[in-house]
Amino acid sequence: xxxRQDVEHVARLARLALTDxxxxxxEAELSSILEYIDKLRALDVEGVExxxxxxxxxxxxxxxxxRPCLPAGAMLANAPDRAGDSVRVPRIIED
Amino acid sequence: xxxxxxxxxxxxxxxxxxxxxxxxRPASFNGYRRGDFTPEDTARAHLERIERLDARVAxxxxxxxxxxxxxxxxxxxxxRSGRPLGPLDGVPVALKDVLxxxxxxxxxxxxxxxxxxxxxxxxxxxxxxxxxxVMLGKANMDEFAMGSSTEHSAFKPTRNPWDxxxxxxxxxxxxxxxxxGRLATVALGTDTGGSIRQPAAFCGVVxxxxxxxxxxxxxxxxxxxxxxxxxxxxxxxxxxxxxxxxIAGTDPLDATSVDTAVGDYxxxxxxxxxxxxxxxxxxxxxxxxxxxxxxxxxxxxxVLEGLGVKAERVSLPATEYGIAVYYIIAPAEASSxxxxxxxxxxxxxxxGKDLIEMSSQTRAAGFxxxxxxxxxxxxxxxxxxxxxxxxGRAQKVRTLVKRDxxxxxxxxxxxxxxxxxxxAFRHGEKADPLAMYLNDxxxxxxxxxxxxxxxxxxxxxxxxxxxxxxxIGRAFDESTLFRLAYxxxxxxxxxxxxxxxx
Numbered sequence: 277x278x279x280r281q282d283v284e285h286v287a288r289l290a291r292l293a294l295t296d297x298x299x300x301x302x303e304a305e306l307s308s309i310l311e312y313i314d315k316l317r318a319l320d321v322e323g324v325e326x327x328x329x330x331x332x333x334x335x336x337x338x339x340x341x342x343r344p345c346l347p348a349g350a351m352l353a354n355a356p357d358r359a360g361d362s363v364r365v366p367r368i369i370e371d
Numbered sequence: 372x373x374x375x376x377x378x379x380x381x382x383x384x385x386x387x388x389x390x391x392x393x394x395x396r397p398a399s400f401n402g403y404r405r406g407d408f409t410p411e412d413t414a415r416a417h418l419e420r421i422e423r424l425d426a427r428v429a430x431x432x433x434x435x436x437x438x439x440x441x442x443x444x445x446x447x448x449x450x451r452s453g454r455p456l457g458p459l460d461g462v463p464v465a466l467k468d469v470l471x472x473x474x475x476x477x478x479x480x481x482x483x484x485x486x487x488x489x490x491x492x493x494x495x496x497x498x499x500x501x502x503x504x505v506m507l508g509k510a511n512m513d514e515f516a517m518g519s520s521t522e523h524s525a526f527k528p529t530r531n532p533w534d535x536x537x538x539x540x541x542x543x544x545x546x547x548x549x550x551x552g553r554l555a556t557v558a559l560g561t562d563t564g565g566s567i568r569q570p571a572a573f574c575g576v577v578x579x580x581x582x583x584x585x586x587x588x589x590x591x592x593x594x595x596x597x598x599x600x601x602x603x604x605x606x607x608x609x610x611x612x613x614x615x616x617x618i619a620g621t622d623p624l625d626a627t628s629v630d631t632a633v634g635d636y637x638x639x640x641x642x643x644x645x646x647x648x649x650x651x652x653x654x655x656x657x658x659x660x661x662x663x664x665x666x667x668x669x670x671x672x673x674v675l676e677g678l679g680v681k682a683e684r685v686s687l688p689a690t691e692y693g694i695a696v697y698y699i700i701a702p703a704e705a706s707s708x709x710x711x712x713x714x715x716x717x718x719x720x721x722x723g724k725d726l727i728e729m730s731s732q733t734r735a736a737g738f739x740x741x742x743x744x745x746x747x748x749x750x751x752x753x754x755x756x757x758x759x760x761x762x763g764r765a766q767k768v769r770t771l772v773k774r775d776x777x778x779x780x781x782x783x784x785x786x787x788x789x790x791x792x793x794x795a796f797r798h799g800e801k802a803d804p805l806a807m808y809l810n811d812x813x814x815x816x817x818x819x820x821x822x823x824x825x826x827x828x829x830x831x832x833x834x835x836x837x838x839x840x841x842x843i844g845r846a847f848d849e850s851t852l853f854r855l856a857y858x859x860x861x862x863x864x865x866x867x868x869x870x871x872x873x
Contacts, residue, residue: 290706306748310751316699316768325770328597330597330820330846331583332629354486363715365726
């Protein structure tokens, strides 16, 4: 039901580098889970509204004003690599 | 009740009933106030038990002993001067490692956050500190709260205090084992599809999943944002009610926390339950349920009837689709939430020649097998060409699940059912992912509908493993849940039994 090609495509979308063994297992496991989930096809949901969450809330507004926040240093303390007040990442712009 | 089952004999009454009208308070609070013992005694005793037993139980990932001693000393001082902060002052608590704790490593059970030290407290953690609770440490869990056994922790599997060869349930397995094993008085867990109620049932403790929106999720590391809720696990209903009273309530830092009155859940305990109507859904007693679990739950219903509660047979026909809906919606939300673990701002980074390679290698090294499986499943069901067939359809069936409850709650005050179809299973017993998922069959529907639900101990199997009774209530009506659970607890003595930990 799920092909090796599907697994590789979805892994790329999900930014997951999978080993060949993982791909093989994923193919079998996802197929079996999706086969179970296919029981939903038996239901008639014509005209049923979707539920995205169960709370009676729509938009929650607040005043647009500056409030105190954590200092940059505290937020950067967990960064794997940093330069001054920035996080450092591999070059993303080509020459 | 009429025709549902032969009325069984109620179990022997054990614990003395608390006299009606007396103000109910957590046992620790009463003891501290009378001066029978101090918060420092309690903290010391718990730390000593953790030191002695947790190598075997593995309930904790981090023990904050120094913090606990300091907090207990401050609490003892408040009692000495006659000014405790409230019923939770001096209560030793374990916090699931999915909750951010300022300055204390919060791993979420994952290698990708192994060295993550949050710069702030989750709102629920800040509220517990402000109420004087004493943090003992951070509790083990399935990685990113994905699992039903705590075997998916990246660090170690937690063991069930009633039988160390068995799982404590999950994902809040560390929290449940800590409370069940007397390694904490109260714990916070989180419940997305049953992750508080199922481990509570497996470990013989009380576990409460509040209404979605009742408790702030700020500082709770997100799994499935439309389902996640924080709630208490405790040895008895009174402690759970006292804890929810402290952590509940709207929070400007979580726009999905609902601004609705929070009751004094402790004050409502002991109110009469005569005249309440409970619904007993036939779908929760279907084939596959352990006969010992069914027997215990039917006995519990008979006890409730003995207390003047009216039991009525009801039907929730969409129950059988709950797991399928859940395993589309929760992984879909997870795949989006977990996109943030890309090696850039915090957490693990595995270097790569460009950003995509860096992220892909970081996630490959940092996520365990179950997290990868769910991220893949969620990404697939949201991807072009499959979105409507899977995610869109699941959202519609979620509406059907919710409608079932809406229609039943027109007639009954509460729904009563087993928390789980089986008792705690052995480590390694559910190696097939789908078999593990099916264990959530009775807890997932209330999660999808956003309803409050709790599990309270209702017996033991012949092998001595705990069984949980699940109560599901109307949205934001936690008071009635607590009231009935308390009445049941007072009529039985299950909560007074303790595991014989070596």
